[in-house]
Amino acid sequence: MNTGRKLAITFAAVAAMGMAASSALADKMYGPGVTDDSIKLGNTMPYSGPAAAYGQIGKATAAYFDKINKENGGVNGRKIEFISLDDGYSPPKTKEQVRKLVEQDEVLLILESLGTPTNSAIHNYMNKKKVPQLFVATGATKWGDPENFPWTMGWQPSYQTEGKLFGAYIMENVQDPKVAILFQNDDYGKDYVHGLKEYLGDKADSIIVAEESFEVTDPTINSQMIKLKDSGANVFFNVSTPKFAAQAVKKFRELNWDAVFLNNSVSNSVGAVYKPAGLENSKGIISLMYYMDITDPANFDTEPYKKWSAFMDTYYPDGDKTSAFTAYGYLVGQTMEQVLKQAGDNLTRENVMKEAANLDLELDMMLPGIKIQTGPNDFFPIEAMMPVEFNGEKFNPLGKVVSVN
Known part of the structure; x- marks a missing residue:
């Protein structure tokens, strides 16, 4: 083989290798924080x-x-x-x-x-x-x-979806409902309340008899709980994070409030809420779930x-x-x-x-x-839940998985 032919083959090989490397690199597109490893x-x-x-x-x-x-x-x-x-x-x-x-x-x-x-x-x-x-x-x-x-x-x-599902539960299961709401005074709390009111429609003003908000910096929600109980409501809807949810459970029992207790899912935790509040105190609380009850034997x-x-x-x-x-x-x-x-x-x-x-x-x-x-126009990954009741040990289903469109 002459020198010219050798060089031609060598250049061709190098070019092929370069094209392969370029193709491999082209297949990999990285944003910040990404490497091959x-x-x-x-x-x-x-x-x-x-x-x-x-x-x-x-x-x-x-x-x-x-x-x-x-x-x-x-x-x-x-x-x-x-x-x-x-x-x-x-x-x-x-x-x-x-x-x-x-x-x-x-x-x-x-x-x-x-x-x-x-x-x-x-x-x-x-x-x-x-x-x-x-x-x-x-x-x-x-x-x-x-x-x-x-x-x-x-x-x-979404909290609004969950609020609507609670509204459906109230209307299907509580005779002559009178609802009192405790909610965190921010978008989180207001979203739940909005969803409930949207479901109740023109009945919302007559069914919801009391609303009390709290700030995340408040030490307790005891005074709000007393006002809500005094409203005569037979349904208590708790919209709070775990610290305040545990306080609400304790105060609810301390007040001997005879009402249906609805608890938002973000505080529906045995370890973080019901144990600190007392498992006996937490019996009968109704919430909504979308994944497995890890406390159910x-x-x-x-x-x-x-x-x-x-x-x-x-x-x-x-x-x-x-x-x-x-x-x-x-x-x-x-x-x-x-x-x-x-x-x-x-x-x-x-x-x-x-x-x-x-x-x-x-x-x-x-x-x-x-x-x-x-989907490109659907940024809500999960849109269905199941109503459950805590019996002091685990959650019992109260019906099938439901959704509100």
Whole structure:
């Protein structure tokens, strides 16, 4: 072979290698926080402050990512680096921590940040920066507005949906209902009240006989509870986070209030609310659920429970197995894992958001008939729930899975 032919073959080979490398690189599209080996996700959570009970959500999600990193090598060969910072349920602190995560740590997205007031504080920032604000741990209706806020998506059923479902329960099960409402004075509390009133329609003014709000900085809600009881209501609707929900349960029993007790799902936790308030005091409380009751012995022999329990024992041994919040964090972790799987090697912020809006997912700890489904114009992943009653040990179903369209 002459020298010229050798050079031609060598150049051709080099060119082919270059084209192959270029093609491989073209197949991989990365946003901030992504490399061939890792994906950096950010989170804020109230590990301190008035909503600290929710901290178990963040810890459970971190533990889930630890699990998939160790057992699966991460997602599509990339390990998850989950940076979770304490914001104390304080909106100014949330702003500070999220700016750090986005601008200094350069995370791909913010996942599962908890709280309506705290997420409201970063809502415009995240959308202006075009950073996914995914699966926020709050059910405010505003998280499902892809037209105006295309970078923000909720996960759990919206508070307005839940308020409507409580309205349906009241009208079907309580004779001559007179409702008293305790609610947190922010978008979270007002969303629930709005949903209930919307369902009741023109009957709302006559059925709702008392409303009392509280601030998250208040030490107690005792005075509000006394006023609500004195209204003569036969239905008490509690819209509060765990600390205040436990206080409400105690005061409700102390006042010997003979009323149907409805408790919003964000405080429907044995470990975080009913145990602190007293299991005996909590008997008969009615709530709505969308995933498995982890305190029901009937579930202990099911495969979904066994998988979750083994996960807790191995990766979050200090976690509370009676707290629904640990199951919540586990399920959100699984949802995020699916989004990253679907995104493959196209891990830009735009494509991750696109895949988050393309879910049709059944998670094994969800109640039968409840799926995670999203679309380009549907940013409400879960839209059905089941009414349940706490009997002092576990939750008993009060009917089938229901939804309000």
